[in-house]
Amino acid sequence: MAGSRTLVEKMSDKEIKLELITILTTAISNCSLYSTDHSIVKAQAERARDMIMILMGENDETEMMIIDNDLVFDKEPFKERSIHLQNFIKKLQRKGIDKMIFKRGFSSEEVASLIGDVADIASSPTSYDHISLGAVEVRLESESEFSPEELENFREEQINKVKDVFSGVSRYKKLDITGLEDVVINFIAAFKKEVNILNIMTPFKSYTEWTYTHAANVAIITLFQAEALGIKGELIHEIGVSALLHDVGKMFVSNDILNKAGKLTSDEWEEIQKHTLYGAKYLLTTEGAPQMSVPIALQHHLRYDGKGYPRMSSFRSKQHIFSQIVTISDFFDAIRAKRPYKKDFEVVEILSLLKKGIGTTFNPMIANSFINNLGRTLNFN
Ligand SMILES: [Fe+2]
Ligand SMILES: [Fe+2]
Structure with a gap:
């Protein structure tokens, strides 16, 4: 995937974030139709992993948070107008997730599991080896x-x-x-x-x-x-x-x-x-x-x-x-x-x-x- 990686590297920070959100949102929707083993979902998880790695840069982890209905990347609010962005925030809130931390070493399989768990109504996403999730408050509120x-x-x-x-x-x-x-x-x-x-x-x-x-x-x-x-x-x-x-x-x-x-x-x-x-x-x-x-x-x-x-x-x-x-x-x-x-x-x-x-x-x-x-x-x- 070296070719696509070079392409991603040429994109601006904002473009990478927008593209990442679009891919994750589409992958979550695809998961309602296919399983996480499906080649489409697998490819999307890999591409999402590549983008998150670029955002992580030299750091050991990168963080996405939802604060007041806004998405915040590594403490920086990302206020863009995008239907995918609103959908993405909604999908995470529905599962009670308000924070995701990707730690160095995380795999595309872990991204695929996360996507699958967010898509599956019946499952409650917990954390994975290299991806931890934060929640509670929103979840309690959404289940009242x-x-x-x-x-x-x-x-x-x-x-x-x-x-x-x-x-x-x-x-x-x-x-x-x-x-x-x-x-x-x-x-x-x-x-x-x-x-x-x-x-x-x-x-x-x-x-x-x-x-x-x-x-x-x-x-x-x-x-x-x-x-x-x-x-x-x-x-x-x-x-x-x-x-x-x-x-x-x-x-x-x-x-x-x-x-x-x-x-x-x-x-x-x-x-x-x-x-x-x-x-x-x-x-x-x-x-x-x-x-x-x-x-x-x-x-x-x-x-x-x-x-x-x-x-x-x-x-x-x-x-x-x-x-x-x-x-x-x-x-x-x-x-x-x-x-x-x-x-x-x-x-x-x-x-x-x-x-x-x-x-x-x-x-x-x-x-x-x-x-x-x-x-x-x-x-x-
Ligand atoms: Fe009928
Ligand atoms: Fe009917």
């Missing part, structure tokens, strides 16, 4: 419970993010998958502060908001189920993003049909059912969309017993296990929402309806896990 206002703001922020991404959905525009990943990361982090997931869900407001609130709520219940089922790391991110996108096909169904107040004709009903096919087709060709988002979009209205829609003529429709999880989330949120033609069901009622569908509509193992875990967190049993 939400106040009612914080909770309200949190919900609103996430819905606005989902809205931003969805308003850009078209066959011709790139989907902002990173924006959706951020929402998923925020929901998982919120579970640590608020045990009652119903409080993180947004109540039904209006039909126009339904697209976004429903997507967010289905993602919350799906993440709750996935955690209870022991799904971790990369997969939990993917299932969260896929749940946000489960109804993306509705963006390709006309609003006149979606929002029709009266009874639907059979043609209109057929068109609505096609949101599953439209969604799967769109996600199949969408760069960065998790692979499992395709079966989830296609199959979330199928049932455990093979009934439901879309009907596949060539083979008996069998639901993918991730689609079975989302079917439960979809049912839960749809029935909970206050609709003019439906009663606003109490949670206990929804759970008893869920129980009735076990073995026919819902996968018994997954539905029972959800019912028991939700009951436990809400102290029903």
Whole structure:
């Protein structure tokens, strides 16, 4: 890597710091998709190590600190305008890290472990042989419970993010998958502060908001189920993003049909059912969309017993296990929402309806896990 090292040496101090932050931030995002063993992450860790070595110069260590939302390199505040810089600070704060000291002899493997630990929601980064981390205060604060206002703001922020991404959905525009990943990361982090997931869900407001609130709520219940089922790391991110996108096909169904107040004709009903096919087709060709988002979009209205829609003529429709999880989330949120033609069901009622569908509509193992875990967190049993 001597060539790239010479190139780095030609860069100014500011350029090296900016580049280092960009690489670390991108590597952390990549880690949500790949493992730390992936060649992309490995190469980024090596490049980050080279840059930190240059910053260290002749010294025995170099230090990065976060003070008042600013990044400080070896006691020198680094006040640059960069989205990566803000993201980087946010990612570290989320993990409760406010100081990193790289000591002479640190390896790119240690940098890769640090990147992996910051990316992994479930892990708590400690220190490594040649990299020590400082924290505590921020961490305690970030894990304290939400106040009612914080909770309200949190919900609103996430819905606005989902809205931003969805308003850009078209066959011709790139989907902002990173924006959706951020929402998923925020929901998982919120579970640590608020045990009652119903409080993180947004109540039904209006039909126009339904697209976004429903997507967010289905993602919350799906993440709750996935955690209870022991799904971790990369997969939990993917299932969260896929749940946000489960109804993306509705963006390709006309609003006149979606929002029709009266009874639907059979043609209109057929068109609505096609949101599953439209969604799967769109996600199949969408760069960065998790692979499992395709079966989830296609199959979330199928049932455990093979009934439901879309009907596949060539083979008996069998639901993918991730689609079975989302079917439960979809049912839960749809029935909970206050609709003019439906009663606003109490949670206990929804759970008893869920129980009735076990073995026919819902996968018994997954539905029972959800019912028991939700009951436990809400102290029903
Ligand atoms: Fe749907
Ligand atoms: Fe849905």
